[in-house]
Amino acid sequence: MFSYIININILTKPYADISKESNHEIEDEVLLSMGTIFRCESVEYLINGDFWHVKMIMIDDDNDNDVDHDSKRQILNDIQQKPILLMLGKFVLETSHNSDKAERYYRMFLESEIMSPWDKCEAYVALGLMCKNKGQYEIAIEYFETIIDICKIHSIENEHMNREYMTLSYVNIAEIYTITDFQKAIKTLNTIIELHLYSPIELAK
Known part of the structure; x- marks a missing residue:
């Protein structure tokens, strides 16, 4: 399951609430512009629900403080070449310093x-x-x-x-x-x- 957090202070990409136009009345739908960029904040396996929860946060593409261009290129390169579990282990270790969770990803990778x-x-x-x-x-x-x-x-x-x-x-x-x-x-x-x-x-x- 993916959760998307939208920063309403970011104005570089327009987006709109289309809940009233949606065929699904119970859903709060948002239409995002093409090129909207989200950063992966966390990836967690929820045992109770037996599914993966991926938390994404909108970032400002024009703000170099969020993600610099070299980092973007490195991320794209890793996505193309690195196994996902290896990337998850590295990501968790570098961002949250949660060694127990990172270790779990690395062990899962070694078992694959x-x-x-x-x-x-x-x-x-x-x-x-x-x-x-x-x-x-x-x-x-x-x-x-x-x-x-x-x-x-x-x-x-x-x-x-x-x-x-x-x-x-x-x-x-x-x-x-x-x-x-x-x-x-x-x-x-x-x-x-x-x-x-x-x-x-x-x-x-």
Whole structure:
């Protein structure tokens, strides 16, 4: 179910109440102009009603404070290329910082039929970082090690993505070990250097 919130102070796009003209007398219908833009405010699964509720808010297309043009292009690109559950997890995490809800989306995504190993890595990165921030270090390390295993299997498919996720995983594991086991942290940092993911000078920075 979609809920649309209309800001009556936005005057760039005309709209009108057509309830009196509608064939459905009990409905409060509003006619919107073509090109009216709404921002997705939240997406929530309502267990009691057994349906998804999507809340949309009208934004001013001419107001760069709402959504800048680069963000619009990025959103459109994500919609075209990213799986919806992966997008929902990222959206919830970035907008509401609700890690529990975001985690649910990421887990649902990982349980689906996933085509791209890099999308799978993105989900595991998010889960790993959430666990790391919560102090759940052992679980976080398991997620990052899973990413490393995926990268080893698909190393020749995309060298850039492989290097990016391998580096991110090893660095996060090393950071966790600096808290829990300094010797393992040193060992992990040496692995990063041996794999030429970072040079000693870059790590020192």
